[in-house]
Amino acid sequence: MTGEQVVAAYHDLYQVERSFRMTKSDHAARPIFHRLRDSIEAHLTIVFAALAVSREAQARTGLSINKIVKTLRPLRTATITLSGRQIQVPPRIPDEARRLLDALNGGH
Secondary structure, three states: OOOOHHHHHHHHHHHHHHHHHHHHHHHOOOOOOOOOOHHHHHHHHHHHHHOOOOOHHHHHHHHHHOHHHHHHHOOEEEEEEEEEEEEEEEOOOOOOHHHHHHHHHOOO
């Protein structure tokens, strides 16, 4: 292996380790003990999908997934039932959250 290949391999290893740290901390992932192969594969698929979405969100915004979650978590839509009618009340979106949502949406 050349020196450049060693550095590239180390960088790849760092990215994998960083991803697992992100999965464990920011996604609050905990060990789940599945016994059936289908359950294990389904769990891994969900974890890796969440990781892929997180990495894309970080790439689009330049923010950590922790910051993204903290900014967007307070946004809630309320459903109010009044005299048998349901009314949807959208959240008020602060400027910081609006910029974040625009970045996640690719500016559309």
